[in-house]
Amino acid sequence: MNFTAVGVDIAKNVFQVHYVDQETGEVVNKPIKRQRFLEHFANRVSCLIGMEACGGAHHWARQLTKMGHEVRLMPAEFVKAFNIRNKNDAADARAIWLAVQQPCKPVAVKTEMQQAVLALHRMREQLVKFRTMQINGLRGLLSEYGEVMSKGRATLDKEMPAVLARVAERLPAALIDTLREQWSRLTKLDEQIAEIEGRMREWKKEDLAVKAISAIPGVGLLTATAAVAMMGDAKSFSSGREFAAWAGLVPKQTGSGGKVNLHGISKRGDTYLRTLLIHGARSVLAHANEPSSWVEQMKKRRPANVVTVALANKMARTIWAVLAHNKPYQRDYVSVKPA
Structure with missing residues (x-):
């Protein structure tokens, strides 16, 4: 099967592939199971494979590149312009096939190491969001009982013991214990964030x-x-x-x-x-x-x-x-x- 351009709409389990057979002129647009995806492109003439730069795209791009194919990852906004009328897997694969044949700025295929560092960043960012949510939640709950603290994490840690002592005189112990647990959880989040940053520092020492x-x-x-x-x-x-x-x-x-x-x-x-x-x-x-x-x-x-x-x-x-x-x-x- 000889073809020059292929559009692939990747998904979790079923991928959609669109191309034109150069020998017969047949337009092929068919689904392929995830387990059979790489097998479909094995032992074939090198071709240009286009995919949207979405989740899992860099992994499949690395695997297809090892087989000798040229892979071009494109932003979803660029591909969207070539999707006409209905939005489904077959139409998306055809739009990717059209887009990959146009001049565009492709997304660079990242190495596994680069993606690993980005994963550390994403997990750290998520922990920072959790910490901010935890702090804002504590402030909001305590404000319901007339306890308003100044801005800043350091101020929160400084004023929290006195605030808990005051509200403990008139509120149930179950609530006070829960508030104290939520406050101590901030320290655990700090430790997790510091551990991730320490791993980043180790990578910094090795990467020129x-x-x-x-x-x-x-x-x-x-x-x-x-x-x-x-x-x-x-x-x-x-x-x-x-x-x-x-x-x-x-x-x-x-x-x-x-x-x-x-x-x-x-x-x-x-x-x-x-x-x-x-x-x-x-x-x-x-x-x-x-x-x-x-x-x-x-x-x-x-x-x-x-x-x-x-x-x-x-x-x-x-x-x-x-x-x-x-x-x-x-x-x-x-x-x-x-x-």
């Missing part, structure tokens, strides 16, 4: 790319590990601007008739990485001992939030330059185009 970009002001442990894992291959981006645009740190554009209007940042790409970059830029602006002249000039003519995002954009470009050119970070480096 993470070490290299950690020297950039505003790029800490979380930002460095997340950037390297999410970027995949830095050379898959043609420039630092393209990487910054992929992270959603460039203005959104609208316009017609040759007039282009620039708005706020597009917020496309991964929200988590963009958040880390912006928080890192905000930390640099607040705590830098020797801010650069570029930052000082920006502060004079732009609002604080605009300066923060602009610095985050510059940090993203610097990260790409360090990784793509395999050069150490230099504070006063000036990029000069060859004549």
Whole structure:
């Protein structure tokens, strides 16, 4: 069976495959069980396989690449434009088949190590959310009994013993014991988060790319590990601007008739990485001992939030330059185009 392009709509148990047989011209759109998926592509002529960059896509992309096929992962928004009328597995596979034959910016296939680091980030983020929910829940419950505490986790830990002692005089012991258990659970969450961050530090010691970009002001442990894992291959981006645009740190554009209007940042790409970059830029602006002249000039003519995002954009470009050119970070480096 000779074919050049294949569209695959992956799922949990049943995958949908769409292609055109070059010998007979037959349009094939059929479901394949998960257990028979790799067997279907074994011992076949190398082809271009398109898939949406969704859950499990990177795993199947690695397996198909080992067989000699070229795999292109595409954003779901790009594929959506080729889905006509009904939305089902067969229509999705046909839309992916159409989309993979069009010029687009594919999503870099991540290695298992990169996905493992991202899994640590996701679990840490989930624990931080649980901790925030726990704190807000305690504050809300105690406010029902007239106990309102000041903001901040440190203040909560400081005032909680006195608050529990006061409400214990008029409330059932069962409630007081439960509140005390919920408060002690915060310490366990802190320990779990610290353990995950410790494992990230161990990976940082072994990975040269993470070490290299950690020297950039505003790029800490979380930002460095997340950037390297999410970027995949830095050379898959043609420039630092393209990487910054992929992270959603460039203005959104609208316009017609040759007039282009620039708005706020597009917020496309991964929200988590963009958040880390912006928080890192905000930390640099607040705590830098020797801010650069570029930052000082920006502060004079732009609002604080605009300066923060602009610095985050510059940090993203610097990260790409360090990784793509395999050069150490230099504070006063000036990029000069060859004549």
